[in-house]
Amino acid sequence: MVEENILVNPFGWGIMVLIFTSVMLMYRVLFGPTLPDRVVGLNTITTKVVVIIAILSVINKQYFLIDLAVVLLMVNAVGGLILAKYLERRGRSD
Amino acid sequence: MIEYMLLAFGEVVMVFGALGILRFPDVYTRLHAATKCDTGGAMTILLALALYTDPSVFIKLKLLLLAFLIALINPMVSHAIAKGAYKYGIKPKVVVDMYAWDNP
Amino acid sequence: MSRIPFYLKERLEEVQRRVLYESYDAQKLPVWERIVLTWILLFSFWIVITANTSLDNLIIGAIATLIIASFMRDMLMEDVRHRGHLIEKIVYFLLLYAPQYLIIMAFRLIESNIKVAKNVILMDINPGIIKIKTDLHSDTGVTILANSITLTPGTLTLDVSKRLGETYLYVHWIDVETLNREKAGEKIKGDIEEWLKKIFW
Numbered sequence: 465m466v467e468e469n470i471l472v473n474p475f476g477w478g479i480m481v482l483i484f485t486s487v488m489l490m491y492r493v494l495f496g497p498t499l500p501d502r503v504v505g506l507n508t509i510t511t512k513v514v515v516i517i518a519i520l521s522v523i524n525k526q527y528f529l530i531d532l533a534v535v536l537l538m539v540n541a542v543g544g545l546i547l548a549k550y551l552e553r554r555g556r557s558d
Numbered sequence: 559m560i561e562y563m564l565l566a567f568g569e570v571v572m573v574f575g576a577l578g579i580l581r582f583p584d585v586y587t588r589l590h591a592a593t594k595c596d597t598g599g600a601m602t603i604l605l606a607l608a609l610y611t612d613p614s615v616f617i618k619l620k621l622l623l624l625a626f627l628i629a630l631i632n633p634m635v636s637h638a639i640a641k642g643a644y645k646y647g648i649k650p651k652v653v654v655d656m657y658a659w660d661n662p
Numbered sequence: 663m664s665r666i667p668f669y670l671k672e673r674l675e676e677v678q679r680r681v682l683y684e685s686y687d688a689q690k691l692p693v694w695e696r697i698v699l700t701w702i703l704l705f706s707f708w709i710v711i712t713a714n715t716s717l718d719n720l721i722i723g724a725i726a727t728l729i730i731a732s733f734m735r736d737m738l739m740e741d742v743r744h745r746g747h748l749i750e751k752i753v754y755f756l757l758l759y760a761p762q763y764l765i766i767m768a769f770r771l772i773e774s775n776i777k778v779a780k781n782v783i784l785m786d787i788n789p790g791i792i793k794i795k796t797d798l799h800s801d802t803g804v805t806i807l808a809n810s811i812t813l814t815p816g817t818l819t820l821d822v823s824k825r826l827g828e829t830y831l832y833v834h835w836i837d838v839e840t841l842n843r844e845k846a847g848e849k850i851k852g853d854i855e856e857w858l859k860k861i862f863w
Contacts, residue, residue: 474562475610478603481569485576492579492588500585500643507635508579508592511628512572515600518624522607522617530620531711537627544635551642574779581782586834587789590818591778597813598775616713623710633812633819634805640820640834650834654790654841657820657832 475519482512503547510540561606568602571595584651585643593636601625689744696739701731741800741862763857774815790838794847796829803862804829810854817850
């Protein structure tokens with residue numbers, strides 16, 4: 465069963481604050497002076513999305529979504545490592 | 559009651575982490591704010607969720623496992639990005655740089 | 663040897679005995695202990711992830727994780743110290759070492775969050791990259807030490823270098839207080855390294 469209005473719960477307001485911080489971090493992703501700045505912003509946004517998915521699964525009582533959060537976290541780790549490897553190799557070739 | 563206090567602490571930490579990423583001068587100090595505040599805030603909010611739910615023990619254990627994985631994965635990715643950024647050619651704004659002494 | 667004074671001789675014997683103990687501790691675990699430790703870890707992960715305690719599920723999980731553990735035994739448990747019996751290790755870890763580490767790291771994490779908030783507001787940063795020496799040599803131990811250093815207030819690990827049998831860490835410190843290697847290492851590592859030296863070599 466899905467609740468109609470998630471803002472009756474304090475955790476729903478937590479989701480609002482997390483979305484606000486993600487919008488603040490989008491500035492760093494879009495206008496970051498260098499490439500590593502954008503990578504840092506993207507990793508931070510992904511961790512916030514993981515927390516948002518966990519909160520939504522608890523509020524709506526759809527507990528299978530926690531597995532999805534675990535998978536997204538692991539994909540984030542692999543993506544971050546690959547981007548770091550790419551940065552390292554591109555710096556060496558120049 | 560204590561879970562709402564933990565939630566408020568986590569949200570405040572997250573907001574300060576985002577402000578730090580916006581305000582600090584170069585990549586390495588931004589990584590400080592990103593890693594510490596993200597890990598601390600996410601773990602605190604997940605702990606609050608684990609205290610809040612009560613369907614079964616396994617849901618709480620899954621949330622705690624998610625917090626543990628965040629604490630394991632987030633610093634590791636941050637080391638990788640820091641080393642990659644150094645090799646990419648970004649000079650840190652520091653007073654002393656012993657890494658450049660040893661790897662000219 | 664007869665011209666060495668007796669206190670020097672005692673000290674030399676003590677150093678030799680310590681070298682013997684360290685080289686004994688640095689041996690690999692026996693094969694079955696590695697398999698059992700990896701199997702316990704993977705099986706508890708299986709139970710938590712599937713969230714199902716019916717009997718057939720447990721049997722399937724036990725068989726699958728046992729096969730994986732017999733292949734992957736060298737990946738996680740290669741660097742554990744060769745000391746004590748298997749059950750002794752598990753009991754010590756669960757009852758003594760893990761709660762100690764969790765309490766230390768929880769307070770460090772809260773302190774580091776508050777410190778980052780203070781730095782954001784006041785902008786009183788004075789960063790620098792410092793090289794410190796550690797006494798740990800195994801890969802898993804150095805990894806956990808670097809993660810812990812990253813979560814403690816004001817520090818971020820950049821790189822690891824191993825040369826001539828010694829391990830050095832490069833640490834980005836947001837507020838440099840000292841350039842002396844021993845003092846900086848003592849300030850940065852704290853008591854985490856003492857804790858890690860009980861488990862990893």
